[in-house]
Amino acid sequence: MATKTFEQSMKQLEQIIHDLESGDLPLEKAVKKFEEGIGLSKYCAEILDETEKKITILLKNQAGDIIEKQFLEDEIETGEDL
Numbered sequence: 001m002a003t004k005t006f007e008q009s010m011k012q013l014e015q016i017i018h019d020l021e022s023g024d025l026p027l028e029k030a031v032k033k034f035e036e037g038i039g040l041s042k043y044c045a046e047i048l049d050e051t052e053k054k055i056t057i058l059l060k061n062q063a064g065d066i067i068e069k070q071f072l073e074d075e076i077e078t079g080e081d082l
Contacts, residue, residue: 006047013040 016037061067
């Protein structure tokens with residue numbers, strides 16, 4: 001797949017969904033569009049996963065200073081350090 005931005009991929013995925021929902025595609029073309037959509041969906045999911053790993057949470061410590069802390073998914077699930 002050529003390098004695309006997340007936004008370009010999402011727009012293309014939305015168009016594929018629209019095309020498939022229209023019901024106007026012959027079966028072979030619909031299957032190809034579906035396969036293309038699955039590939040785009042996986043690509044977008046990978047980008048979102050990578051982005052999630054880069055998220056940082058800014059917190060104020062007791063002195064009122066803002067500190068930067070790496071995002072840890074476990075902390076959100078357990079409510080720790082928030």
